[in-house]
Amino acid sequence: MLETVTLPPPEPLDLPHPGRAPDERLNWKTSWPMLLVHVLPLFAVFTGVTVRAVVLCVALYVLRVFFITAGYHRYFSHRSYKLARVPQFLMAFGGTMAAQKGPLWWAAHHRDHHRWSDTSRDIHSPQRGFWWSHMGWIVCDKYNGTDLDRIRDFAKYPEIRWIDKHNWIGPWVLGVASFLIAGLPGLFVGFFLSQALSWHATFFINSLAHVFGRRRFATEDTSRNSFLLAVVTMGEGWHNNHHYYQASARQGFYWWEWDPSFYVLRALSWVGIVKGLKTPPERVLQADRIRDGVFDIGMFKAHLNKASQFVEATEPAAVERVAVADAPGSDGLAARRRAVEQGLQAKKERLEGFVSGSLASAEELARSTRRGERELGLLEG
Ligand SMILES: [Zn+2]
Numbered sequence: 001m002l003e004t005v006t007l008p009p010p011e012p013l014d015l016p017h018p019g020r021a022p023d024e025r026l027n028w029k030t031s032w033p034m035l036l037v038h039v040l041p042l043f044a045v046f047t048g049v050t051v052r053a054v055v056l057c058v059a060l061y062v063l064r065v066f067f068i069t070a071g072y073h074r075y076f077s078h079r080s081y082k083l084a085r086v087p088q089f090l091m092a093f094g095g096t097m098a099a100q101k102g103p104l105w106w107a108a109h110h111r112d113h114h115r116w117s118d119t120s121r122d123i124h125s126p127q128r129g130f131w132w133s134h135m136g137w138i139v140c141d142k143y144n145g146t147d148l149d150r151i152r153d154f155a156k157y158p159e160i161r162w163i164d165k166h167n168w169i170g171p172w173v174l175g176v177a178s179f180l181i182a183g184l185p186g187l188f189v190g191f192f193l194s195q196a197l198s199w200h201a202t203f204f205i206n207s208l209a210h211v212f213g214r215r216r217f218a219t220e221d222t223s224r225n226s227f228l229l230a231v232v233t234m235g236e237g238w239h240n241n242h243h244y245y246q247a248s249a250r251q252g253f254y255w256w257e258w259d260p261s262f263y264v265l266r267a268l269s270w271v272g273i274v275k276g277l278k279t280p281p282e283r284v285l286q287a288d289r290i291r292d293g294v295f296d297i298g299m300f301k302a303h304l305n306k307a308s309q310f311v312e313a314t315e316p317a318a319v320e321r322v323a324v325a326d327a328p329g330s331d332g333l334a335a336r337r338r339a340v341e342q343g344l345q346a347k348k349e350r351l352e353g354f355v356s357g358s359l360a361s362a363e364e365l366a367r368s369t370r371r372g373e374r375e376l377g378l379l380e381g
């Protein structure tokens with residue numbers, strides 16, 4: 001008899017959290033020094049803050065962000081200009097001072113980010129949540145190793161492999177120097193505070209630069225351009241520009257797009273240290289503009305991805321339970337049935353929300369296409 005069927009307790013009707021694999025969870029054992037660096041600047045309460053320490057903090061922030069941006073990112077990851085072997089080593093060493101592991105590790109992982117942007121294989125896509133893209137992927141074990149095949153072009157240099165392996169030297173040199181220059185305030189404010197701030201500047205590019213800002217080019221990912229992020233990261237905020245044309249050493253494509261890392265590289269090219277600086281050709285700048293009605297495939301894919309995740313998560317078992325619970329005469333069953341129905345209704349509404357989001361982008365696209373055609377004189381009115 002249906003009334004006597006014992007049902008298992010109802011499972012939560014919310015989207016089941018995909019959960020993290022063991023190697024995707026925070027590893028305290030290896031991550032505590034990084035977390036401690038965030039606490040150490042507070043010790044300035046006891047030592048006091050000197051002008052010298054503050055100047056040091058600003059200088060070290062700029063220095064670290066520059067070496068990551070111009071070195072680890074635009075040189076080692078994207079080869080957007082050329083360096084002779086000695087400046088190449090100095091660029092690698094400078095990058096290690098930012099305590100973001102070695103250049104080979106950094107660049108190999110970054111190349112993977114571009115290869116798989118915003119797909120399930122993207123190392124730090126914000127589609128997996130802000131925290132994951134910002135820091136989660138770093139404080140877990142999953143991406144500790146380096147696939148040297150992804151960075152063979154630089155792994156062939158023994159001195160680069162050496163500094164990659166001994167990447168602790170840079171931060172230690174900087175830390176000791178900070179103490180010698182400005183004492184304990186120099187250590188806590190000059191060194192540790194600038195360290196924590198420069199970390200987050202870099203992390204923001206992985207997290208916020210795919211969420212916050214505007215899209216100029218129809219790239220296959222969700223990258224965006226933000227002046228604010230460009231200020232914080234010395235020019236990396238033009239992330240949509242960068243995803244669109246990765247070969248360029250210049251990420252602010254126009255004079256008003258603040259890109260100080262590029263200005264320094266250009267100055268270095270005048271004295272012959274930097275060679276073959278790549279910049280985007282005019283025809284590239286004019287192509288694939290969303291404003292001109294080019295289909296924004298990246299955002300469309302992001303909406304679609306969310307929708308399909310939702311469909312996947314809709315639990316078919318819940319529908320079966322409704323059928324079984326349809327037996328007459330039991331208040332408990334009726335209540336449970338209502339709960340299941342409400343859960344399904346909520347899911348349906350959210351799914352509809354995502355679909356209408358996609359349609360809204362399509363409508364926006366159609367409108368801008370019409371505008372673009374009007375401007376070209378192809379359409380009347
Ligand atoms: Zn890049």
Ligand SMILES: [Zn+2]
Pocket residue numbers: 113117205206210223239243
């Ligand atoms: Zn990106």
